[in-house]
Amino acid sequence: MNETALDYSRYFWQGGKVRLRPLRIEDAESSFAGSLDSPSRRLLQCGIELPTSVELMRASLADHVGCKDAEGVIVFGIETLVGEYVGALSLHSRDEKNGLFSFGVVVSRQHRGQGYAEDAVRILLRYGFWERRYQKCDSACLDTNEGSIRLHQKLGFVEEGRRRREVFLDGAYHDEVLFGMTREEFDAIEGR
Numbered sequence: 093m094n095e096t097a098l099d100y101s102r103y104f105w106q107g108g109k110v111r112l113r114p115l116r117i118e119d120a121e122s123s124f125a126g127s128l129d130s131p132s133r134r135l136l137q138c139g140i141e142l143p144t145s146v147e148l149m150r151a152s153l154a155d156h157v158g159c160k161d162a163e164g165v166i167v168f169g170i171e172t173l174v175g176e177y178v179g180a181l182s183l184h185s186r187d188e189k190n191g192l193f194s195f196g197v198v199v200s201r202q203h204r205g206q207g208y209a210e211d212a213v214r215i216l217l218r219y220g221f222w223e224r225r226y227q228k229c230d231s232a233c234l235d236t237n238e239g240s241i242r243l244h245q246k247l248g249f250v251e252e253g254r255r256r257r258e259v260f261l262d263g264a265y266h267d268e269v270l271f272g273m274t275r276e277e278f279d280a281i282e283g284r
Contacts, residue, residue: 107211112168114159120149178203191227235267244271248281
């Protein structure tokens with residue numbers, strides 16, 4: 093069956109630019125290619141990760157294939173509306189008692205600046221707030237991660253503070269910028 097011929101227009105997991113889907117083992121090749129972008133990976137991982145390979149990526153992704161909850165993390169593939177894989181999005185730090193959750197997002201370099209991360213995170217926020225009844229999304233990034241700071245601002249997150257000199261990276265200490273968004277703030281942004 094050709095998935096691109098299907099009508100996704102009323103599909104919850106589709107936004108204006110991207111669709112979230114289960115992670116696939118075939119995504120290991122793209123994930124490996126993304127690991128070669130050391131400056132971006134350094135910001136995402138808050139440091140340099142050890143060398144990897146496609147085989148190691150496959151083994152790492154295997155726990156998350158099919159939206160499996162692996163140690164509290166669910167990972168989605170992000171694809172364009174024509175089915176091109178452009179990155180991944182994770183749902184994590186879920187606290188059922190207090191109604192909190194967080195996310196992580198990575199879009200490959202050649203697909204950045206096209207609104208894919210913003211659209212993907214907005215889908216996940218709808219899921220967290222409107223389907224899972226979470227009351228707040230917490231997030232953080234390094235003070236040098238200008239792209240992530242802009243993304244949080246575009247989405248309507250509020251900067252709640254900083255943890256000073258929290259991460260040692262590239263020979264210097266960096267602040268961690270803390271962001272938050274409440275359900276009511278999201279509802280107002282989405283016009284509810």
